[in-house]
Amino acid sequence: MTVLLEARNVTKVFSSGGLFKRKETVALENVSLSIKESSPSITGVVGETGSGKTTLARLLLGFIAPTEGKVLYKGGDLKRLSRDERLEFQREVQVIFQDPFEVYNPFYKVDHVLTTPVAKFHLARSKTQGRKLIEHALQAIGLQPEETLGRYPHQLSGGQRQRIMVARASLLKPRIILADEPVSMVDASLRATILENLRKLNQKFGISLLYITHDLTTAYQISDNIIVLYQGSVVEVGDIELVIKNPQHPYTQLLVASIPVPDPDQRWGQDSTPVLVSKTSAKVNWGCKFVGRCPFGMPICGKDPPPLFQTDGYRAVRCYLYKDASVIAGNAIGKDVGPKR
Amino acid sequence: MKADILQVRNLRVYYQTSLGPLKAVDGVTLSLKPGERFGLVGESGSGKSTLALALMRLTKPPGYIEGGQVLLDGLDLIKVSENEIRKVRLAQIALVPQGAMSSLNPVMRIKDQIIDGIKDHLKKMPGSALEERMHELLAKVELKPEMANMFPHELSGGMKQRVCLAIAISLSPKVIIADEPTSALDVVVQRQVMLTLGQVQESLGVSILLVGHDMGLMAQFVERIGVLYAGKLAEVGSVREVFKESLHPYTRLLIACPPSLEEKGQFKGIPGLPPLLLNPPSGCVFHPRCPQTTSRCSVKIPSLKEVYPGRWVACHLYTEVKR
Numbered sequence: 001m002t003v004l005l006e007a008r009n010v011t012k013v014f015s016s017g018g019l020f021k022r023k024e025t026v027a028l029e030n031v032s033l034s035i036k037e038s039s040p041s042i043t044g045v046v047g048e049t050g051s052g053k054t055t056l057a058r059l060l061l062g063f064i065a066p067t068e069g070k071v072l073y074k075g076g077d078l079k080r081l082s083r084d085e086r087l088e089f090q091r092e093v094q095v096i097f098q099d100p101f102e103v104y105n106p107f108y109k110v111d112h113v114l115t116t117p118v119a120k121f122h123l124a125r126s127k128t129q130g131r132k133l134i135e136h137a138l139q140a141i142g143l144q145p146e147e148t149l150g151r152y153p154h155q156l157s158g159g160q161r162q163r164i165m166v167a168r169a170s171l172l173k174p175r176i177i178l179a180d181e182p183v184s185m186v187d188a189s190l191r192a193t194i195l196e197n198l199r200k201l202n203q204k205f206g207i208s209l210l211y212i213t214h215d216l217t218t219a220y221q222i223s224d225n226i227i228v229l230y231q232g233s234v235v236e237v238g239d240i241e242l243v244i245k246n247p248q249h250p251y252t253q254l255l256v257a258s259i260p261v262p263d264p265d266q267r268w269g270q271d272s273t274p275v276l277v278s279k280t281s282a283k284v285n286w287g288c289k290f291v292g293r294c295p296f297g298m299p300i301c302g303k304d305p306p307p308l309f310q311t312d313g314y315r316a317v318r319c320y321l322y323k324d325a326s327v328i329a330g331n332a333i334g335k336d337v338g339p340k341r
Numbered sequence: 342m343k344a345d346i347l348q349v350r351n352l353r354v355y356y357q358t359s360l361g362p363l364k365a366v367d368g369v370t371l372s373l374k375p376g377e378r379f380g381l382v383g384e385s386g387s388g389k390s391t392l393a394l395a396l397m398r399l400t401k402p403p404g405y406i407e408g409g410q411v412l413l414d415g416l417d418l419i420k421v422s423e424n425e426i427r428k429v430r431l432a433q434i435a436l437v438p439q440g441a442m443s444s445l446n447p448v449m450r451i452k453d454q455i456i457d458g459i460k461d462h463l464k465k466m467p468g469s470a471l472e473e474r475m476h477e478l479l480a481k482v483e484l485k486p487e488m489a490n491m492f493p494h495e496l497s498g499g500m501k502q503r504v505c506l507a508i509a510i511s512l513s514p515k516v517i518i519a520d521e522p523t524s525a526l527d528v529v530v531q532r533q534v535m536l537t538l539g540q541v542q543e544s545l546g547v548s549i550l551l552v553g554h555d556m557g558l559m560a561q562f563v564e565r566i567g568v569l570y571a572g573k574l575a576e577v578g579s580v581r582e583v584f585k586e587s588l589h590p591y592t593r594l595l596i597a598c599p600p601s602l603e604e605k606g607q608f609k610g611i612p613g614l615p616p617l618l619l620n621p622p623s624g625c626v627f628h629p630r631c632p633q634t635t636s637r638c639s640v641k642i643p644s645l646k647e648v649y650p651g652r653w654v655a656c657h658l659y660t661e662v663k664r
């Protein structure tokens with residue numbers, strides 16, 4: 001079974017500050033995942049702000065290099081791709097960025113982000129054909145070409161800018177789309193339209209999707225499997241139904257319980273975790289990263305970092321509550337632990 | 342019944358474009374009572390942020406306020422002088438803009454960002470009093486005192502959003518407008534921030550206009566809700582009534598949209614495209630997408646009318662309540 005894109009035990013440490021007061025941030029710690037060629041799937045990646053989601057996407061795209069571990073594209077280290085391989089990689093792996101304010105050049109009309117890939121990858125034989133292609137892609141995600149093209153980025157709403165990025169990714173019909181919060185700024189109706197489109201891309205064209213989000217509900221709707229990150233570590237991973245319907249890690253349980261229900265008669269549950277959780281900046285070597293917020297903390301939780309326990313065939317959890325299950329290696333994720341189907 | 346603290350009457354905000362005016366906010370009328378939590382929902386591009394900015398008279402070219410009134414405690418903010426509106430902003434009506442937390446000044450300490458706004462209004466306040474006020478504000482939004490000396494990049498998203506709240510309440514305004522304050526946060530942090538906002542709202546008795554599109558969040562937080570479609574209000578009512586028995590066909594579809602953890606695999610997007618604002622459909626702007634459209638809908642623009650006490654809807658399917 002060929003693996004298209006794989007992160008193998010990657011760790012990313014950012015250092016900042018001066019020569020003497022260096023601060024290290026462990027954005028990701030020993031994370032593995034693989035996207036296989038044979039079965040195009042949708043993998044959800046969820047976690048709170050700063051948990052390392054965007055860092056993971058940037059590593060997979062080769063924008064940044066891992067501090068430890070490797071990112072492999074069709075078995076070859078991203079760092080060592082030849083020119084041709086790199087071009088192929090750029091076409092086959094597309095990204096939808098989180099912050100639509102950042103990716104646009106304010107001096108170019110938004111058309112630029114659409115016409116550039118059409119030209120670069122020779123998607124159309126003529127200008128008219130290219131324009132048609134672009135208009136189709138825009139309409140598919142609920143944008144009126146007449147009201148979108150020819151405008152500057154600041155003339156569009158946040159959600160409109162975000163959708164242009166979706167249109168761009170879909171134009172290229174890549175093998176993999178890394179979507180970093182593609183719907184965080186749009187309303188429920190458009191969110192449904194966009195997700196439906198992303199799913200179509202998956203089902204019709206066999207495009208695999210990494211769906212990065214903090215929205216568990218949409219992750220549940222669209223994904224086959226899910227990775228829950230907490231402060232850079234995978235705390236729970238596996239089949240989406242299992243993880244969402246019966247979350248095992250205390251953090252995943254908290255996430256599921258915090259979803260606001262669109263029903264005024266069903267009150268938000270009370271939160272028992274401390275409100276002020278400071279950002280950790282150093283690697284926690286001494287125990288579970290969640291121990292400060294965890295209602296189930298045990299003595300061992302403060303001593304050793306928990307490994308991943310495989311609680312059943314399709315799921316693994318990094319928590320001592322499941323210490324009777326067998327320990328699995330992190331890089332088994334996506335190989336031994338994954339969706340049921 | 343208490344008098345309204347904020348009254349918006351027939352507010353119109355347009356953008357000048359090469360193809361003519363784009364009517365982003367087209368005749369919005371609504372009101373907020375003191376201490377009320379009002380939610381404004383609507384799809385992306387429906388004019389929510391444009392409206393929020395116009396309420397503060399912060400509309401920037403090519404946008405302009407075409408007409409209407411924004412009465413804050415009786416004072417028309419559209420008419421007052423530039424000098425006067427500056428005094429009102431922050432002190433009486435404060436805005437947490439969309440994406441506020443990413444627009445905190447990266448090279449300025451948190452305490453200075455909070456104190457800056459206060460200083461603008463209370464020029465004579467001594468430094469020690471400013472410092473004290475700043476610490477009170479941090480406590481109100483549940484931030485630790487040591488965070489005063491930090492820079493934005495040292496804080497998490499939830500904490501940054503709390504700083505933005507602290508700034509918004511720094512002069513105890515009567516109205517706070519919060520434009521999607523939590524849409525960049527995860528659900529756990531979102532709930533914590535909203536609980537804090539709720540507590541602050543209660544302790545200050547301030548009215549909140551919460552702008553957003555997360556129906557779940559609205560259901561949990563606001564008392565009344567207004568649904569914006571293509572720059573016009575489609576429906577206004579208590580959140581319970583609007584959720585349990587929506588009247589406008591658009592609201593009905595909107596309520597059915599959010600995916601849940603119960604049923605998987607069904608995305609219920611509203612069919613059709615959002616309307617062209619430069620050249621909106623005739624009659625009811627929603628008619629091309631409406632499942633219940635009648636012949637009248639494409640001809641006559643429905644006005645927002647009260648069909649039950651407190652329930653307003655702009656749709657030809659309903660007739661005005663007889664008084």
Ligand SMILES: Nc1ncnc2c1ncn2[C@@H]1O[C@H](COP(=O)(O)OP(=O)(O)OP(=O)(O)O)[C@@H](O)[C@H]1O
Binds near residue numbers: 015047049
């Ligand atoms: N270039 C950088 N230099 C220093 N630290 C960084 C850099 N990029 C990210 N970080 C830090 O790494 C951690 C993970 O950040 P990342 O952006 O991956 O989080 P995220 O899960 O995408 O969060 P969000 O939901 O807010 O987008 C954070 O603590 C962040 O401050």
Ligand SMILES: Nc1ncnc2c1ncn2[C@@H]1O[C@H](COP(=O)(O)OP(=O)(O)OP(=O)(O)O)[C@@H](O)[C@H]1O
Binds near residue numbers: 158185186385389618
């Ligand atoms: N500077 C501008 N020039 C021209 N049109 C603009 C400008 N700013 C916004 N618009 C248009 O005005 C309409 C309303 O935009 P607005 O930002 O108010 O929407 P919104 O409801 O806040 O959307 P979102 O939920 O995506 O934030 C959109 O169609 C947008 O394209």
Ligand code: SF4
Binds near residue numbers: 250289294297318321
């Ligand atoms: S390992 Fe311990 S502290 Fe960590 S989540 Fe499990 S029970 Fe809680």
Ligand SMILES: [Mg+2]
Binds near residue numbers: 055098
């Ligand atoms: Mg991110």
Ligand SMILES: [Mg+2]
Binds near residue numbers: 157158389390391439
């Ligand atoms: Mg907006």
